[in-house]
Amino acid sequence: MANVIDPSASMAALFGARVRRLRVAAGLTQVQLGSLTHVVSTRITQIERASGAKPTLKLARALDAVLGADDLLVELWPYVYREAFPDWARQFMEYSEQAVGVREYAAHVVPGLLQTEDYARTVLSVGRTLGGKEQLEERVTLRMERQERLASPDRPELWVVLDEAVLRRPVGGQVVMRAQLARLLATATEGHITVQVLPFDQGEHDVMGGSLTVLTMPDGAEVAYTENAHYGQLVEDPDEVRSFALTYDRLRAAALPPLMSLDMIRSVMEDNHRGAKVPSRSERRRLAQEQLQQSGGRQLRGGGRRVSVRRPGA
Incomplete structure (x- = not known):
């Protein structure tokens, strides 16, 4: 129990706690969950402990689907994502x-609300430290989703x-x-x-x-x-x-x-x-x-x- 993170510590900790609870309820090990969501088991460990890189939206969706979370993890993800900002x-x-x-x-x-997808992709790829193409595409997707309002x-x-x-x-x-x-x-x-x-x-x-x-x-x-x-x-x-x-x-x-x-x-x-x-x-x-x-x-x-x-x- 010493490795269990306090869910109230941050949104990432809350997200990790929910993943762990759902995984245990489903009778899955971290290795099994990693295999089902196409990531290494250490990535699942990082998420549950709120350590390392924050989960991507793609991974949140995969975890939600595998664990049958009924969109709970997807709905929590934006708040986890925002913690990366001041x-x-x-x-x-x-x-x-x-x-x-x-x-x-x-x-x-x-302005972001009026950007095309290709324009947004160019702007978001400049002057930022991204974790790779997947993270860039994730941010582009989020910007396009915000335009829906x-x-x-x-x-x-x-x-x-x-x-x-x-x-x-x-x-x-x-x-x-x-x-x-x-x-x-x-x-x-x-x-x-x-x-x-x-x-x-x-x-x-x-x-x-x-x-x-x-x-x-x-x-x-x-x-x-x-x-x-x-x-x-x-x-x-x-x-x-x-x-x-x-x-x-x-x-x-x-x-x-x-x-x-x-x-x-x-x-x-x-x-x-x-x-x-x-x-x-x-x-x-x-x-x-x-x-x-x-x-x-x-x-x-x-x-x-x-x-x-x-x-x-x-």
Whole structure:
């Protein structure tokens, strides 16, 4: 009994304790369970003792199926996985899953919620210490699964401001990037998603060198998350969050209106943007107003925000 880990010590310990209990109930040895799940017996020992590398999602599914856990182990696995992240990152992930509104400024890459699978695979394979191809594919799968919430009944309102650099950096090569830009264009048909582009000609701003996300929770409270290449910070203090929300609104106001942003994305995708001149702010607003009126009686207000207008007799 000295080798039995306290299940309350961590999510990995709880997971291991459940595996051990189910294995014993099934009358299996660690060697037998390892054989049935196609891993060495020492891997089962590590899982039950919460030592060594954390189980992969593939292994959690295999253990669940062999032990007849009725998805218990699969449902526990995300919490085990999150323990690999710092506390602030885990908490931000939990907030994100509950948020009813997501406002995000991305300085370097397309936000995870809008990434294609190939684009995500490229991003996740850079600057990380992975345990191999299996772990990479596992993380890609998780990212794609998180996108499913955008199609669910409780989907959040997503507003994304992309730095122009995000469009022009060919992550994964031209083929991958073209598909990613096409994915961004497809958001035009999704009423709960708005994408704007912050062009280079806007110059310096308050979030240079990093990214910013402001989440709105079901109770109306807000939290902010800032991130650079190596570190992220979760901000919960109401006064600080209000300051970050104002910063985001300024970025949104400085960005191209939604329809003109889609035009720029399309231009980059078609590689016909060379030599194109970004119009002045007043001209952009005038053109965007005309485009919006032509597209169904909508008007612009405050940095390109779309406001529906009731038509006469409607």
